[in-house]
Amino acid sequence: MSFTPESLLAKLLQYPTPTGYLVAFSGGMDSHVLLDALASIQSSLAAPIRAIHTDHGLQSQSADWTIHCRSICSAYGLPLTDCQLRLQPVTGESLEALAREARYAAIVAEMKSGELLLTAHHQDDQAETLLLQLLRGAGLSGLASMPTWNEFAQGYHARPLLNYSHKELEEYANQKGLCWIEDGSNQDTTFDRNYLRHEVMPLLRSRWPAMPKTLSRSARHCADADQLLDDFLTQQLKQILNPEDGTLGISALRALPAHHVGPLLRTWIKRSQFNMPDTVTLSRIANEVLLADEDRNPLVCWSGAEVRRYRDRLYLMSPLEYFDASQALIWKGERILNLPEGLGTLRIGQQDSEMSPISLHTGQYRVRFRQGGEWCRPVGRGIKKRVKHLLQEHRVLPWMRERIPLLEIDGEIAAVIGICHCEPLTRFFSDPQLVINWDCPLIWHQ
Numbered sequence: 001m002s003f004t005p006e007s008l009l010a011k012l013l014q015y016p017t018p019t020g021y022l023v024a025f026s027g028g029m030d031s032h033v034l035l036d037a038l039a040s041i042q043s044s045l046a047a048p049i050r051a052i053h054t055d056h057g058l059q060s061q062s063a064d065w066t067i068h069c070r071s072i073c074s075a076y077g078l079p080l081t082d083c084q085l086r087l088q089p090v091t092g093e094s095l096e097a098l099a100r101e102a103r104y105a106a107i108v109a110e111m112k113s114g115e116l117l118l119t120a121h122h123q124d125d126q127a128e129t130l131l132l133q134l135l136r137g138a139g140l141s142g143l144a145s146m147p148t149w150n151e152f153a154q155g156y157h158a159r160p161l162l163n164y165s166h167k168e169l170e171e172y173a174n175q176k177g178l179c180w181i182e183d184g185s186n187q188d189t190t191f192d193r194n195y196l197r198h199e200v201m202p203l204l205r206s207r208w209p210a211m212p213k214t215l216s217r218s219a220r221h222c223a224d225a226d227q228l229l230d231d232f233l234t235q236q237l238k239q240i241l242n243p244e245d246g247t248l249g250i251s252a253l254r255a256l257p258a259h260h261v262g263p264l265l266r267t268w269i270k271r272s273q274f275n276m277p278d279t280v281t282l283s284r285i286a287n288e289v290l291l292a293d294e295d296r297n298p299l300v301c302w303s304g305a306e307v308r309r310y311r312d313r314l315y316l317m318s319p320l321e322y323f324d325a326s327q328a329l330i331w332k333g334e335r336i337l338n339l340p341e342g343l344g345t346l347r348i349g350q351q352d353s354e355m356s357p358i359s360l361h362t363g364q365y366r367v368r369f370r371q372g373g374e375w376c377r378p379v380g381r382g383i384k385k386r387v388k389h390l391l392q393e394h395r396v397l398p399w400m401r402e403r404i405p406l407l408e409i410d411g412e413i414a415a416v417i418g419i420c421h422c423e424p425l426t427r428f429f430s431d432p433q434l435v436i437n438w439d440c441p442l443i444w445h446q
Contacts, residue, residue, distance in 0.1 A: 003164045003172045005037040009044055011160040015149055018047050018156060019114035024107065025051040025080070027069045027181035030120035033169045034161060036176055038118070039076040050079045052110055054103045057086050058095075058185065065181050081110050096191050108153040115155040121146055124166040127215035128196050130222075137279075144223035165212055233267040236260065245443050246272060248314040250290060261286050272316050274305040289314065297398050310397050313446060325402045328368035337367060343403055344440040346417065363410045363428060367417075370402050376413040377423040387416060394419050395446040405438065418444070 001007075012021075023038060025031045035051060042049050053069040055062045066082050073080035083106040089095050107117060126145050133142040149158045161169065173180065189195040204211045240252040248268060253261060262282055269276055277285070281302045289309050292298045300307045301319060308315045323341055331337060337346040346367065374387040391401050396419075407415040407425070414425040418438045425434075 001164070001168065003033070003037070003161070003168045005040045008034075008037045008160055009041045012045070012158075015116060015156065015158055018116035020047045020112060020116070021045065021049045022107075022111060022115045022117045022155075023049065023051040024103075024117065024119045025053050025069055025073070026183075027053065027065050027072070028120075028183060029173050029178070029180040030122060030161070030166075030169055032072065032178050032180045033173050034118060034120040035072070035076065035078070036178060037172070039078060047116075050081065052107055053080060053082045054106050055082065055084050056099050056102065057084065058099070059183065065183075068181060083107075083110065096193065111153045111155055113154040117152055117155065117157045119157070119159055120161050120169075121159045122161045122164050122166055122169055123216050124197075124201070124212045126162055126219055127212040128193055128201065130215050130219045131196055131200070132192060140222050140226040140229060143219065144226045145219040147223065162216065229263065230267065233263055234271075237264060237267055237271070240264075241268070242313070245313075245446075246316065247443075250309065250312045250314055253314070254290060261290070269305070269316060274316060274318075275303050277302040277305070308397075308399060311395075311446065315397070315443070317443070320399060323369075323403055325369040325371050328366045328408075331365040331367055331407070333365075339367070339405060341403070342441065343405070344438065344442075346405065347435075347437040347439065349435065366408050367405050368408055370404055370406060374406070374413060376416060376420075378416075378420040379423060379426060387413065390416055390419055397444055397446070400442065400444040403442075404444070407436065 021038065023031065023035050025035055038045075038049055051069070051073050053066060055066050059065075069082065070080055085099075085102050085106060087095075087098055087102055089098055111117065129145040130143060133145060136142065146159055146162065148160075148162055149156065151157075185191075186194060187198070189198055201211075208214070236256075240249045240256075241247070242249065253264065256264070265282055265285055266276065281300060284300045285307050289298045289300055289307055292309060294311060296309070298309055304318065306317060306319050308317070321341070327340060329337060329339070335347065335349045337348065339345060370387055370391075372388070375384050376387055376390070377384055378390070387406070388401075391404060396404060404419070405417040406413050407417060409424050409428055412424040413422050414428065415421050415436055417436055418440075421436075
């Protein structure tokens, strides 16, 4: 199958119409072929074309490559955005991964709403990706490799050359007399992908000439199976998910076949847009958290996320940072009081009342946090209660109990915010319509 601009146009017309086409243009052969073909069909497209080039700053001649890309785009009459990156590798970190993440971050920052990002990944790239994922022990999602089209940033990302081999693109480039950049780092076999490309793939191709095509087909089969599994798991997840707070029912989860648990946890984490944990961490969630006694509150953490348990619910959340419960705020009658550490705001007053400050009786008013040992007299109960027991009664999450704001007047607790008003509040405020609302962005109770 030969690559032609017409075949590219047919592929692009299969996608939703974007607000524009953004070509990731490195100056190498693959992206030059894509840009050339796209430029030749731009009159048939309903949206404008532009290109973006990222200079990673890793090669001494990278500035010359940027100049080359500007020249090519100028010849096509296409605008080019060039991004200068300055990578700072950490010892032991994959330079390949760092460069890729930085490149896509730069592209995301430049993308406009509804744009379609086009990258020049081809059939051989897909075969390499599948092999790399196999060597990493990936599951179906990883083995699906690179999708032809997916939602991305404010728009979409398409790889319209995945059905074409490197050789087919090279034939097009030579026929058109294209001049492209040869990046010497692509020959460095200390990088995993380069090692596969130069040492492993030729050996496999010598025995199985159609290997890139057949491996790419396997990736498509994996993608189809992964989508089918995702559809099934999404429906199953709805049966055990609390839509109000996004938690999972532990009893319902444990009642399912054991081999459903891991995939369901992955789907839950993916849908919640947190980083995916590795297999060991996922196993810890299944064994240490799900199987813990109901009165235990186990915790499993990984990069950017943590899972906690309270009673029969499983909570997925951003990591809680250290909280200084000794801090306090002086309240001078403001109707809106901003709480520290991302705990939101207190809104104090009558419903639909004016925003002028509340007139306070003489006394010291402050908002502080629980440190342990506090007592209070909830209105209407006639007895003293430990604040600890009140929080337990109201199913306040254990990890949020030290973050519950307490309104204190002259050293006495006048309100456990979100839970109850206490007797000192009625002595200082005769208005029964006084309300204290806590707008907290965090889930703090069941």
